[in-house]
Amino acid sequence: MSFSLILSQLLNGLQFGVLLFLLAAGLTLVFGIMSFVNLAHGSLYMLGAYFAATAYNHTESFTVAVVAALAGCIVVGMALERLAVSRLYGRDHLDHVLATFGMMMFFNEAARMLWGPQPYFLPVPDMLSGTVDLLGISYPAYRFAIIVVGLLVAIGAHLLMHKTRLGMLIRAGSINPQMVGALGVNIKLLNAILFGLGAALAGLAGVMAGPILSVQVGMGEPVLITTLVVIVIGGIGSVSGALYAALIVGIVDTMGRAFLPMLLRDVMSREAATAAGPALASMLIYILMAVVLALRPQGLFPARRA
């Protein structure tokens, strides 16, 4: 187990974590402020990737693809909010689960009808297709770019939340939405913008994941579950919590998958290790979540409430 291997796995974990953060940020805000469980968030991620793939196929430009993904997801997100989500505020969480489950089914099938069942191809932009050499390893430049973009978004989110009026309204809304409405702020518009923002972030995650993974129907589901784990660990409603938890989950998952089988081989027979290793590695983030919930049910970095 060399230092360079550990470093490259650490970077992999960071990259995965950053992608999770983009998804978790929107989901946790919507959950925390509007108390709305959105299982269709994974579908927004998928749609972002598809919009980007289509835009790329027509223009061969990655920038246009990113813009298309963001714009498309904002539109879909806000439309979804106005048409269905806003009618479900204040209702039981189970009604949310039911509705967004139905939306998830619809989006999967709609994507299949519009784009076909086979995976789509989104290439890495040319200037990022090489590798970056640092500290003795060569790491794919594109994945490095994802880490950079993700951290920039995190900084941007922090600035938005703490230095702008919109951010102030969002934070106030997370503590006491009725009061904010009573103060004359257009809470409906705020909610729609918030939902759209979350959708845009999901779309951005989709567009960035596109070149690494293939764009296909149902790509949102596996990542949705991990995102839910992230927001629970981080604390619902807290964007900074989502960031730290996402990085933790990303690193734990990647390092676990990479090193646990190896470590197990040192303590048990090869047969048992090859069987137990991957299983334990996959369970790792769930065990982590269960431990966090048992010890600190409100999450590791909960949003401060009045």
Add this chain to the structure above:
Amino acid sequence: MQKQSSFGLAKAVPAFLLLLLAVVPFAASYFEQPFYLAFFGRIIIYAIAATALNLALGYGGLVSLGHALFMGLGAYSVAIASFHEIDSGLAHLAITVAVCALVGLVTGAISLRTSGIAFIMITLAFGQMGYFVFVSLKQYGGDDGITISATSKLLGLDLGNTMTVYVVAFAVLLALLLWMARLRVSPFGMVLRGARENARRINAIGLPSKRYQLLAYVMSSVLCGISGILLANLNAFASPSNMAWMVSGDLIVMVVLGGIGSVFGPLLGVLAFLGLEEVIKGYTEHWMAIFGPLIVLVALLGKAGIVGVLEKFDDWRASRAVRIAPVAAQKQESAA
């Protein structure tokens, strides 16, 4: 507002459907359509699982996103026992009850230390852990699953036979529905439902709400496990996908769709979900694009599921009768 008792739709529709399900075996053999026997058999088995979930979810207010784990444990009890050439149905049942009770007790006790969204996520975590454990069991097929050659032999019946497993499942479903109806208004059921509404008050009266909830959770897991035994016999196959989180999600959707907390809700929900799926599939391969929005619509209308719709209809008819009756009485008075 008075509820029209036995002639209301809320009672008539489930009764009618149960009658139809009872007729299916005869119709299927008369028309030589064994496919429908297996199809409705699956529906009955999922109805058992959904009703079991309803005990925890509807009565107890415990949103478990990991209940498919117990279905899977039941299925694997049969599969692994069959792998080791044990085909006694009694043995399969004993293993399932023991395993599900134990796992239910442990996971329930841990999960009940939390509430709300944390509870949902912890149950999900346990479901996923079970899934990955079975994926790693290479000896028992792992991700590919195992075919079951020695199906359960119970009281001289072989549950591997589709007709047999259908009849047994139907009997189990009827018994379960009866039990759930009685439980709902029994002291235990009242405490449970009270705990769902306001646990603090129940505790204040001196009843340990958490213990009641744990008991409900464990009973729910064992019953779910039994549905797993039946499913394994029907398919002659068990795989980790039996306990995937999507199955848990489907079960919750079926219960909520049908009417959470009601006796017949889960049955109606399963029939609607699986039945509609099959009907729409017959018309277009893009059935999910129609089914999805339908589910959204049901959620938006928010009338407590199908049972809620039926009850609303009954209430509407009752209120109409109340309005018409005084007018008729007046006419009688004036005629006299």
Add this chain to the structure above:
Amino acid sequence: MQFSKFIPALAATALMGIASIASAQVKVGLTGAMSGPVALLGQDQYDAFMLAVEERGGKLGGQAVTVIKEDDQLKPELGNQIVRKLIDKDRVQAIVGLGFSNVVMASVKPIVESGTVAIATNSGASPLAGANCAANIFSTAWPNDGAPEAMGKYMQDKGIKNVYLMAPNYQAGKDMLAGFKRFYKGNVIDEVYTQVGQADYSAEIAQLQAASPEAVFAFYPGGMGVNFVKQLSQAGLLPKLPVYSVFMVDGTTMPALRDAAVGSITGMMWDASLNTPENNKFVKAFEAKYKRVPSEYAAAAYDAAQVLDVAFKKVGAKVDDKKALAAAVKAAGAEIKSVRGPFRFNNNNMPVQNYYVFNVVKEGNQVVTKQLGVALANHGDSYSAKCPLK
């Protein structure tokens, strides 16, 4: 919401039993994964099968045929249900496709119990080649071990000293690597199994890099293969590390891989570039109709159609006699002009065929495959002796 009306209607309709009178028409069920990461494989099989049927005027063996297409979504439980539906409800005379090995294994019981002829065009799982073989289950694709055995021999002959093995963790993945190790006698540095449908291989690729093997041998079909090769390329491994594979660089993945595939060496029983008259005709017709290059899955399905064509003609009107049909299918194997060259069914109903080795090169603007040679000729499989069938 009038769900309450749907349910009685549905139950009534079902119970009335739209009793399918045994029609004179022949019905064939075609199943496979038509959605998800490996959707293109299922689509290729369906398209090739339909091409063959259309070339014969909508008939197989002179009898009009209806093809019922079903999607198993790569889920074993779903595959089991679909097979039961095709056998019990639709009363098909034959099932073609059957999907991935794990889905096939889940459907074995209903197929064997009913005796319906089933031809796998996507796999050849080792349990079905050995002791659990059945007289009515065939494969016109390959025994799972076949292509990797050929690659193992090729790499052994080439003198490659050590190899790093990777495959997804299911029946076919295990079969492939087992087959490889049967013929490759060098040093296996590590044998890594990943999750089926896994999209991100960065962790495994980092391990691979650290191990610095002389070559890597991998099996990743469909979308998994696209992701894996793309990520290998992004990690800078691709021109440097020799990549040998089976079912990873083929008609289904090359359009998405483009340049990333160049340099890899792959072993298969067929490739679009195979220069035989039957194959040239097939590839040209497929490309003309579907505007893409066929894959080995398409070739397998096309040959399955040819086999059924001969078999249905043999049994004539007695198309519902399952035993006779199975026997006719077995005999038909040797009689068809397969697009892959020499072909017949072994005693265990698995193919006996050649395995070729191909190199992916860039010619001008196009990425194409060039045949390097025949690694194994008229090769059966190592399980046939365990099968009691003749």
